Amino acid sequence: MQRLLIFHPQQGLKESLEPGFRPRQGEEFVWLDLVRPSPEELDLLTELFHFHPLAVEDCRRPHYRPGIAQYDEYAFLTLRCVKHGKGSQTVALNVFLGPRFIVTVHQESLDFVDDLWQQYHRDAELFKKGVDFILYSLLEPLTATFFTFFDRTEDKLEHLEEAVFHRPSRQILNQVFTLRRQAIKLRKILGAQRDILNLLSHPEFKLIKQENRVFFLDIYNEMLRLIDQVETLHDLASSTLEIYLSLTSNRLNEIMKVLTVITTIMMPLSLIAGIYGMNFRYMPELEWRYGYFAVLGFMFFLAMVMLYFFRRKGWF
Amino acid sequence: MQRLLIFHPQQGLKESLEPGFRPRQGEEFVWLDLVRPSPEELDLLTELFHFHPLAVEDCRRPHYRPGIAQYDEYAFLTLRCVKHGKGSQTVALNVFLGPRFIVTVHQESLDFVDDLWQQYHRDAELFKKGVDFILYSLLEPLTATFFTFFDRTEDKLEHLEEAVFHRPSRQILNQVFTLRRQAIKLRKILGAQRDILNLLSHPEFKLIKQENRVFFLDIYNEMLRLIDQVETLHDLASSTLEIYLSLTSNRLNEIMKVLTVITTIMMPLSLIAGIYGMNFRYMPELEWRYGYFAVLGFMFFLAMVMLYFFRRKGWF
Amino acid sequence: MQRLLIFHPQQGLKESLEPGFRPRQGEEFVWLDLVRPSPEELDLLTELFHFHPLAVEDCRRPHYRPGIAQYDEYAFLTLRCVKHGKGSQTVALNVFLGPRFIVTVHQESLDFVDDLWQQYHRDAELFKKGVDFILYSLLEPLTATFFTFFDRTEDKLEHLEEAVFHRPSRQILNQVFTLRRQAIKLRKILGAQRDILNLLSHPEFKLIKQENRVFFLDIYNEMLRLIDQVETLHDLASSTLEIYLSLTSNRLNEIMKVLTVITTIMMPLSLIAGIYGMNFRYMPELEWRYGYFAVLGFMFFLAMVMLYFFRRKGWF
Amino acid sequence: MQRLLIFHPQQGLKESLEPGFRPRQGEEFVWLDLVRPSPEELDLLTELFHFHPLAVEDCRRPHYRPGIAQYDEYAFLTLRCVKHGKGSQTVALNVFLGPRFIVTVHQESLDFVDDLWQQYHRDAELFKKGVDFILYSLLEPLTATFFTFFDRTEDKLEHLEEAVFHRPSRQILNQVFTLRRQAIKLRKILGAQRDILNLLSHPEFKLIKQENRVFFLDIYNEMLRLIDQVETLHDLASSTLEIYLSLTSNRLNEIMKVLTVITTIMMPLSLIAGIYGMNFRYMPELEWRYGYFAVLGFMFFLAMVMLYFFRRKGWF
Amino acid sequence: MQRLLIFHPQQGLKESLEPGFRPRQGEEFVWLDLVRPSPEELDLLTELFHFHPLAVEDCRRPHYRPGIAQYDEYAFLTLRCVKHGKGSQTVALNVFLGPRFIVTVHQESLDFVDDLWQQYHRDAELFKKGVDFILYSLLEPLTATFFTFFDRTEDKLEHLEEAVFHRPSRQILNQVFTLRRQAIKLRKILGAQRDILNLLSHPEFKLIKQENRVFFLDIYNEMLRLIDQVETLHDLASSTLEIYLSLTSNRLNEIMKVLTVITTIMMPLSLIAGIYGMNFRYMPELEWRYGYFAVLGFMFFLAMVMLYFFRRKGWF
């Protein structure tokens, strides 16, 4: 799917390509948006916009890691955002940013791109803020997708941490590990995107107008916030695993204490019972009138002594 | 709640806005303090002070991570301090620092802001030190809130560490994890605030007068001290967890030794008792006059041998 | 084995050394490829190309760590790639890059070198892109060997992680450790190769033509992607080990619970049986008509009480 | 306690303040040493030397973290050394270093300050080396206090490591944790002092004479050595804890093996004894002439088989 | 022991000090080598060569950490190498490098110094390459001592890792810890030596002739390779410890499974035997003709059920 906006300050908005139109020469502001571009549509990038084959190749198969490549008159960006419903899978958004043209290419439909398109379609005067402002208007909601994902993940982790305390199980453990792995992957993406924003908001980066720089600095700060949050998530996950381990080892102690207390009390009594179960011909105690009750009493006494001993040791 | 101080070196102190007053032009020193500002009060920032919408937006919903954004003639700071009674929750303090005006915005009342306000209200001559000195006079107590919080936390951790040694339990474990997580969060805030102070105390940062620079360097050093302290807290918490783990595993050994010693002594004796409890018709020993006492003696001897063996092995 | 391509823009392609031919002077583009070079072939490098003895020495015994040494008029690179079938063992590729000559030396045959050789042999006009483009055309497939290896390893690790969850064993454990060690070794190689690409794509590095710089930047980005991937592999391996440890300690708890429940129920019952197995002359209960069934009933009751107690404790 | 040395190249040494004497103007070299200064003595710093209130405030309550603050004509240093007998508690030494004056302030008496004082008191010509040489002559022994402390701690740790191997206990564990925590604290102090020395030995740092620079470089190198040593201590402590954990888990295995071997051998034999202890009317084996010895023999055989099985499994 | 080589391009080689000879002035190349220098021999350094007392002091007691101190006309290096037979103990080599003189001081005889001395003694023309080439010719074999040590250690570690898998024991554990500690210590030395080589191979370092720079770069690269290798050793040791821990915890599970299976099967059977060993007057089953065999059958059946249960649980 391909949609095009050509805005001329005087002649207003056009939405289709006139023959002989050369996007990188005229006065017009151009925004071309390609969604799941067909090979022919991608050729448009080489023939009409004369973009470098390496960049166009990346549009076909976007790389995992965000990055920016500066060609003579334009910059080619690979950005990533979190798409609702796709868990932590990120979706690529490629952008060709020129002085007066911006080309956005993505394999999946993105709400915030559609919304912005409607806005510019309704009010083409917005083009006057410059195509770099379009990039900012895309970056703003792009970072928001991470914020929402992290808030949701943080809640999930807090529930998991609760669960770990009460009924630790393998499923819970597995979820914590998966969350931590997602945090690591997203940390790498955000690190790369922070570096891109650092470059975009640099005074020497000519493609961003001087008065728009403060907006890109704001996005740069948001990336720093996102990195803080994803690192906190990673720590939260790691410490949940640490809690799990400490708890399991603590519980093991509890179990062993029970086993040892029972065994230490029962075994001697069983031995006594066993001794008086022996069939020796001459076993004096067996003849005593109250032998049986004496032995029972002694067993009881022995049990109490051992219980007191374990009580003092704090074993129960 | 909104309070305003306008000090003119000659005309003295005024506390209300005269119509036509333009804060960023005249001779006057202006300090505007907004506490839980209403939407109208926030509009004051855009209409009267012409502050950038991004910055005013941040006043409405302060970001978690401290930061500084430099606009043409003023700087917008997001700072955080610890508020007594709110545990490790930090409270945001936004500051617009201009050449002769300073606007402080915060969603919660802060003692040290009120105290400073009274001081300037009583002795408006203080304004002559410059509005940057007001910022310093706010930063000094702001860092103090962290120092007090860390000292309290350090004592808490030392008690927890004691507790871990004597009666480790899940609650104690949980508290240590929470303290460590707080330390991580505060470490990120302090790291960001250190970077802000680094910028404020830089010779090229024009909004700070040359003679006031040494004060901001002192705050920068205090941030370094705070970071040292919070890192030490994190290490203290981590090592407490390590102690907990090593102790639990050590205790498990103790329990197992008791279980094994008892079992290893009792089981052979029970077997002997069991053997002589068998109902074989011809069991010679059963007929011996002193068979019973011989077996008891042998059992005693066997127990002593095993006890000696475990003693030498250092098991009890 | 030695193969040579000498391309003169006008006189076309020659494949053998004419006497008196001096490779570093003339107009011609020269590509010399040495596979498992004999000592005589290596002397060619010193006598014909006057390369520094240190560099030629490295060709004889390539170092493990990739690196670049800049001599006055040429650069000597040590690069490494993964060879299919050799697991994580990397193979060295030494390159002498001059203004119009490139010499490739490797101890093992490499498919991508052969393929490129055929391409240049068929269409010698390619030389006009410059010998630096030959280097790029080698680096592209060289990085691809890492990508394929990592994808394969990632799948292996995911299977191992599954296995760890279901039937952890020492072999599985051993494989995870080996994978992690490979990840560390490859991380060091990729780090060194990233630094080489950083140097090659630097504007001041004269041996790369200005218009070819963007290609080397692309390889630099691919190295960053590879480093991300190998670090993710390392994390995946480390977390698999963590899962293994947490699981084993969790399973231990399960086993111990079973042991303790059984022991705690059986031992008291055995004691009771033992008590009524004693041969005291006067044991009233033994005479009761339903003594036996009473005791059996009591044992059953006792077992139920204990089972309920363990159920409530969540032990099974 | 306050002691003063004023050395005039021509007029020689004076030890008391003449009225009207202005330390920061004249030709004289001045060394003022304040030990546990009274408030009046501290006022001397503000009135006579006109030092910045912030610095004087720090003398009253020295900060934990070493640091350097450069005022227009002098530098204010906070340094720390280890005092014999105070364990790892460090003692602060504040120094005001001017072109021809040096003021040392410390709350505790320090041997190396007294020694140097006697030396300069005996041979005032030393002043000609410059007051910066006094600072060097204090730094040299100051670093020595750390060296001695670390050597002692290293020996302590080596003994602890031995103890861990032979009879691990909670006290030993506790000492290792304390040593590690001390290492962390001292690491932070040394890191800060290394940065101070880095600044002092910098060619642009005017207060150090060009010919004395090499001495301060030597102290800088000593700080690097100290950091190496404290990091090694930290590693030694950490690895001792790791040994402790691995050993405890290894010992647990040993204990469990004994328990399992005993139980696995005894239980079946007890069952056999138990079976032949049953009171069934018709139990053929009971009537056999050698039933008893057959059962004993079978028991012995069964025990041998099991022992062989455990031997092969390497369990004892 | 003291040996001296003075080579004059025209007058050839002399081996003894003529009176009035001033090493740092004349045309001659001077190489003085001091082995376990006596106090008088060390004075030679101050009186004849006028070296700084700090440097000469270091020759008396070499510091642990390699370093370089630049004096006006010469540089003083502290280097370390591994001496065969001394395990991981490193031996110091101090070098005074001047424009035309080089003084080597070491407390232990070093083969590679003796070899180089013989070479220069036989062929004094080598001096024409410059005294810096002598330094290179010492650094080359010095790095080789580390390579050989690491290769040997890597093999040792690989054997230890094998041993850990088959028969883990405390001795093995101890050796792994010692190897890791050695790796840490050597890592610090190599880090410091890498920094020295970085300085030596810097274009601005005048004492190295321009044409010899490439040789020092090669040594710099060798230091990087050594650091890679020592870090890999450290990882290998750490992962061996991790394997040890995972294995021990895995083995513990195995032992516990055996204990639990035996106990869970035996105890119920013993209970049954115990029940029928009771002396109740009326126990109907005891009278049944086949009661005994029924009970034995039931016991067998019960054992089979439990074995099947454990089989399904994967416990053996």
Ligand SMILES: [Mg+2]
């Ligand atoms: Mg690409």
Ligand SMILES: [Mg+2]
């Ligand atoms: Mg990738």
Ligand SMILES: [Mg+2]
């Ligand atoms: Mg936002």
Ligand SMILES: [Mg+2]
């Ligand atoms: Mg939340």
Ligand SMILES: [Mg+2]
């Ligand atoms: Mg993970």
Ligand SMILES: [Mg+2]
């Ligand atoms: Mg990254």
Ligand SMILES: [Mg+2]
């Ligand atoms: Mg943490």
Ligand SMILES: [Mg+2]
């Ligand atoms: Mg914002």
Ligand SMILES: [Mg+2]
């Ligand atoms: Mg945030």
Ligand SMILES: [Mg+2]
């Ligand atoms: Mg303060």
Ligand SMILES: [Mg+2]
């Ligand atoms: Mg305290």
Ligand SMILES: [Mg+2]
């Ligand atoms: Mg931070």
Ligand SMILES: [Mg+2]
């Ligand atoms: Mg502090």
Ligand SMILES: [Mg+2]
């Ligand atoms: Mg620590």
Ligand SMILES: [Mg+2]
């Ligand atoms: Mg080499």
Ligand SMILES: [Mg+2]
């Ligand atoms: Mg190597």
